[in-house]
Amino acid sequence: MDISRSEEIFAHARQLVPGGVNSPVRAFSSVGGTPRFIERASGPFLYDVDGNEYVDLICSWGPMLLGHAHSEVIHAVGAAVAHGTSFGAPTEVEAKLAEAIIERTPVDQVRMVNSGTEATMTVIRLARGITGRDLIVKFAGCYHGHVDSLLVAAGSGVATLHGGEPSSPGVTAGTTADTLVVDYNDRAGLEAVFAEHGDRIAAVMAEASPGNMGVVPPSVVDGENFNAFCKRVCHAHGALFISDEVMTGFRVTRSGQFGLDGVEPDLMTFGKVMGGGFPAAAFGGRAEYMAHLSPVGGVYQAGTLAGNPVATTAGLKTLQLADDAVYERVDRAAEIVRGETGRALEEAGVPHVINSNGSMFSVFFTDQPVTDFASAQTTDTKRYAAFFHAMLDAGVHLPPSAFETWFCSSTHHDSVLDRITSALPAAARAAAAV
Ligand code: PMP
Numbered sequence: 001m002d003i004s005r006s007e008e009i010f011a012h013a014r015q016l017v018p019g020g021v022n023s024p025v026r027a028f029s030s031v032g033g034t035p036r037f038i039e040r041a042s043g044p045f046l047y048d049v050d051g052n053e054y055v056d057l058i059c060s061w062g063p064m065l066l067g068h069a070h071s072e073v074i075h076a077v078g079a080a081v082a083h084g085t086s087f088g089a090p091t092e093v094e095a096k097l098a099e100a101i102i103e104r105t106p107v108d109q110v111r112m113v114n115s116g117t118e119a120t121m122t123v124i125r126l127a128r129g130i131t132g133r134d135l136i137v138k139f140a141g142c143y144h145g146h147v148d149s150l151l152v153a154a155g156s157g158v159a160t161l162h163g164g165e166p167s168s169p170g171v172t173a174g175t176t177a178d179t180l181v182v183d184y185n186d187r188a189g190l191e192a193v194f195a196e197h198g199d200r201i202a203a204v205m206a207e208a209s210p211g212n213m214g215v216v217p218p219s220v221v222d223g224e225n226f227n228a229f230c231k232r233v234c235h236a237h238g239a240l241f242i243s244d245e246v247m248t249g250f251r252v253t254r255s256g257q258f259g260l261d262g263v264e265p266d267l268m269t270f271g272k273v274m275g276g277g278f279p280a281a282a283f284g285g286r287a288e289y290m291a292h293l294s295p296v297g298g299v300y301q302a303g304t305l306a307g308n309p310v311a312t313t314a315g316l317k318t319l320q321l322a323d324d325a326v327y328e329r330v331d332r333a334a335e336i337v338r339g340e341t342g343r344a345l346e347e348a349g350v351p352h353v354i355n356s357n358g359s360m361f362s363v364f365f366t367d368q369p370v371t372d373f374a375s376a377q378t379t380d381t382k383r384y385a386a387f388f389h390a391m392l393d394a395g396v397h398l399p400p401s402a403f404e405t406w407f408c409s410s411t412h413h414d415s416v417l418d419r420i421t422s423a424l425p426a427a428a429r430a431a432a433a434v
Pocket of ligand 1: 061
């Protein structure tokens with residue numbers, strides 16, 4: 001495979017941008033090698049600057065539920081662009097996107113922002129404003145964007161780069177002093193934190209079903225799902241339960257994780273799919289909570305490009321097109337890739353665990369159950385790197401990190417899945433050889 005143009009551009013970009021990338025995981029730091037510079041994408045395929053075609057199992061880290069460059073989304077975006085790209089004044093399409101989100105999820109109102117990070121940053125400010133309390137509880141391995149106070153035991157790129165260090169340089173001890181960290185799925189741990197600090201805790205924030213330490217679904221104990229447990233403990237102490245559905249929202253079902261477990265959080269965050277591939281995110285909750293937000297209430301938040309007409313048009317069209325058939329296709333594609341990957345690894349004798357939550361799944365190269373960040377980190381990252389590169393050489397682009405979710409789209413049809421299936425045995429053997 002010729003990747004000389006990617007190599008050239010990467011070398012040049014590294015002079016201009018730290019690591020040559022605008023988001024760390026893209027740099028291939030943990031798997032090594034040269035990131036492919038992408039020129040265009042269509043349906044389930046990415047095309048790099050050397051003209052190589054890859055089956056895409058990143059899907060822009062979640063957003064591309066309908067595949068790349070869906071004709072109706074592109075058409076709607078083109079029409080929106082022709083009308084002007086930003087007004088700094090309200091538009092009807094923002095209200096329509098808000099309505100589409102509210103119709104699918106248990107929130108009465110939403111506020112739109114530009115990234116998941118902004119959504120989580122603001123929602124914790126709101127929770128503190130509502131409760132008059134300072135402390136936030138998060139779970140180890142849950143990533144909520146690069147908000148200072150949430151960059152504690154965060155997963156995703158942070159897990160890859162810092163090997164699970166509790167925070168990033170530049171995050172002050174004062175900031176993280178108001179963040180308490182509990183292991184994911186650790187019920188006794190959460191109760192213990194509330195027993196000690198209960199009257200000072202504003203909120204517990206959880207990924208609705210974590211995907212940033214790889215996929216680690218909420219456990220079910222005596223019929224109670226971990227999200228339901230968190231909410232119950234929060235309410236017993238006057239705290240709010242915040243579900244971060246940036247990754248799961250409108251992806252694992254039409255109603256996100258809420259569509260799977262039915263737990264109604266007090267506040268929620270959304271992103272990825274709802275932006276249709278553009279920078280857009282949102283947070284929402286019950287009307288009485290959202291009334292604390294400016295200009296109605298005193299909790300301040302704003303954004304020059306928030307609710308941008310092009311981004312909201314793309315998001316609205318994406319949600320409108322995501323009908324039952326889309327979710328069925330995505331679920332089926334995920335099930336097949338999961339199954340075939342497991343089979344290939346089994347045949348090659350590679351110890352592995354595949355966790356899934358709806359159509360989100362990931363492969364851990366470990367022989368023990370993965371239920372939290374510590375067990376996720378038993379994955380053999382060298383083995384993943386070998387597997388990743390063998391797949392890439394065969395034209396299948398997996399996420400370039402062992403701690404990420406694999407994503408399919410509704411355009412991952414059988415012929416596309418066949419290409420993945422035929423690439424798997426050699427990749428599994430490459431993993432076995434490590
Ligand atoms: N929350 C979750 C659950 C996420 O997965 C992410 C991004 N991977 C974020 C928040 C941050 O979103 P963004 O990258 O748009 O800032």
